[in-house]
Amino acid sequence: MKNKVMALFAAVGLLVLSVPASAHHGSAAFDTGKQVVMKGTVTRWFWANPHCFLQFDAKDDSGSVVHWVAETSNPPDMINRGWSKETFKPGDEVTVTVEPVKNGKPAGRLLQVVLPNGKTLSYRLAFTGPGN
Numbered sequence: 390m391k392n393k394v395m396a397l398f399a400a401v402g403l404l405v406l407s408v409p410a411s412a413h414h415g416s417a418a419f420d421t422g423k424q425v426v427m428k429g430t431v432t433r434w435f436w437a438n439p440h441c442f443l444q445f446d447a448k449d450d451s452g453s454v455v456h457w458v459a460e461t462s463n464p465p466d467m468i469n470r471g472w473s474k475e476t477f478k479p480g481d482e483v484t485v486t487v488e489p490v491k492n493g494k495p496a497g498r499l500l501q502v503v504l505p506n507g508k509t510l511s512y513r514l515a516f517t518g519p520g521n
Contacts, residue, residue: 419489420491421488428485430481431444431479432444440460440462441464441472443502444456459485470512484503485501487499488500
């Protein structure tokens with residue numbers, strides 16, 4: 390009987406833990422389909438699991454500096470897309486395209502970055518099926 394009770398608690402515990410994990414990877418917080426493009430200066434490139442983050446400063450319409458944070462995927466996914474731990478350094482002037490969060494805060498999902506050398510890196514993989 391004790392083993393059945395322990396198994397039940399373990400199953401319920403796994404279920405409770407799995408709901409936040411699946412919600413974590415959703416798109417509900419982002420204004421999907423909307424893109425914001427801005428020129429900015431890199432302040433930090435955070436290369437770590439479970440997500441990498443690009444922090445940068447950009448000017449808003451009034452000329453005030455706004456501190457943005459844009460999330461990407463994990464390092465192995467980013468390597469497959471051509472990114473690396475050395476992709477950015479503080480002070481780099483970049484053009485960033487983000488899918489902003491719905492609440493209006495200066496945060497979003499990183500879609501694309503044009504580097505100082507003109508190279509463009511995209512967060513989303515292009516379709517490479519037959520005929521491409």
